Amino acid sequence: MNIGEAASQSGLPPKTIRYYEGCGLLDAPARDENGYRRYSSADVHMLRFLQRARGLGFTMADCQELLDLYRDKRRSSADVQAVARRQLAEIDRKIAELRSMRHTLADLIERCHGDERPDCPIIDDLAGIAAPADAMEPRR
Amino acid sequence: MNIGEAASQSGLPPKTIRYYEGCGLLDAPARDENGYRRYSSADVHMLRFLQRARGLGFTMADCQELLDLYRDKRRSSADVQAVARRQLAEIDRKIAELRSMRHTLADLIERCHGDERPDCPIIDDLAGIAAPADAMEPRR
DNA sequence: GATGGGGCTTCCAGTTACTGGAATGTCAAG
DNA sequence: CTTGACATTCCAGTAACTGGAAGCCCCATC
Known part of the structure; x- marks a missing residue:
């Protein structure tokens, strides 16, 4: 074909x-x-x-490794599992990073009134002016 | 400086x-x-x-837009919020994608005994041999 | 005064995993 | 015979940097 x-x-x-x-x-x-x-x-x-x-x-390097294991009929499943675990850890790292971004961003968006006024907590935060709500001292 | x-x-x-x-x-x-x-x-x-x-x-293009808004004292906060909402949606998309990968990968890792034997559900799944556990018919 | 170790400049190349496009060749249908 | 869909190669571009080379500049020390 x-x-x-x-x-x-x-x-x-x-x-x-x-x-x-x-x-x-x-x-x-x-x-x-x-x-x-x-x-x-x-x-x-x-x-x-x-x-x-x-x-x-999986990265292309991982794919190479996995293909080699695929072709090797005497592989140990532990080797395959190790590659997969590495990838799982990487995914968890990325998810954690994204969740942290999401947390901050969602908070800023919520505090922005989103109308025609220029006043904006998102810009203020990026400019380093205001602290995000969850970084402030709780009231009493 | x-x-x-x-x-x-x-x-x-x-x-x-x-x-x-x-x-x-x-x-x-x-x-x-x-x-x-x-x-x-x-x-x-x-x-x-x-x-x-x-x-x-934020991408560099987004950063450009945000910097422009930062410098524009007559901006509307709605414009800033729109950029941030776009980014939030993008983050959510990525998180969903990663979570889906994580789900599949964690399942495969769990089902792999991870010893010296060549027999491996991870390889089998990639090769298209076996269906993941959660795609199989539940017993009774 | 020479030397050494930073820091600064520019420019080029490499990274990841493709994707688009140009120029060209091949094949089957109408 | 021409058209259109496929195939081939090679070059270039994407995002956002990062590394390295070659070459000034500045300060301190011997």
């Missing part, structure tokens, strides 16, 4: 498939006489594997 | 300050006879403004 078919079966755009190949993430596939890449269903399995792994946020 | 001092007072590295200037986010500052950038405390205010805005995840 051609790259277009492999693309629609794997969910990866043709450009991305070529890109992964160029990066060495995938072996170069066989070519037809006209120079077109020819993909087997085993190739499509690899592509889908990558598509799912990337969908879970 | 020189760029190093402005950097430590604003929390932005010198490289980043020059980068922002090159992008047009900041006006080029005055220069001393030796060619060094000279920053005023007003300049440092701008830098800190940027540092905080970037810390809340």
Whole structure:
């Protein structure tokens, strides 16, 4: 099958498939006489594997590692789990960072009256003028 | 003050300050006879403004908009709020995406025994072999 | 006066994971 | 025979920096 078919079966755009190949993430596939890449269903399995792994946020380096483990029939599941745990920790870090941003931002938005007046706690906070509400001393 | 001092007072590295200037986010500052950038405390205010805005995840384009609003004394707070709401929505989108990844990943990790055996639900899921537990039919 | 260690300048390149576009070649249908 | 959809390669751009090289500038010390 051609790259277009492999693309629609794997969910990866043709450009991305070529890109992964160029990066060495995938072996170069066989070519037809006209120079077109020819993909087997085993190739499509690899592509889908990558598509799912990337969908879970694994970096391309992680994907490389996971593909190597996938191909290694004598792998230990502990090695796979380690890669996944690393990724989980990374996701947790990002979620925590975003939640912290969200907390501050939501507070500022709530305190902004959002009308035609120029007076604005969002700008004030960014300018370092006012402290956010939850950083102020509680009343009594 | 020189760029190093402005950097430590604003929390932005010198490289980043020059980068922002090159992008047009900041006006080029005055220069001393030796060619060094000279920053005023007003300049440092701008830098800190940027540092905080970037810390809340605003893009550089958003920062530009916010700086413009900051400088516009006749702005309406509604305009500022609109930028912030956009950013909040973006953050929520990212959090949702990460949480979905986290959900799947945590489930896979939990189901992987993580020992020396090659058998691994993480690999199986990526390869499209097994369905995750929460996608399976509940028992009875 | 030479030297050494910062800090400052510029510019170029690399990062991540693609994506868009140009120029060109191939194939099947009408 | 032409049109349109596919395929190929290569170059460039994205976001927001960051690292490094090559070269001034300034101050202190020997």
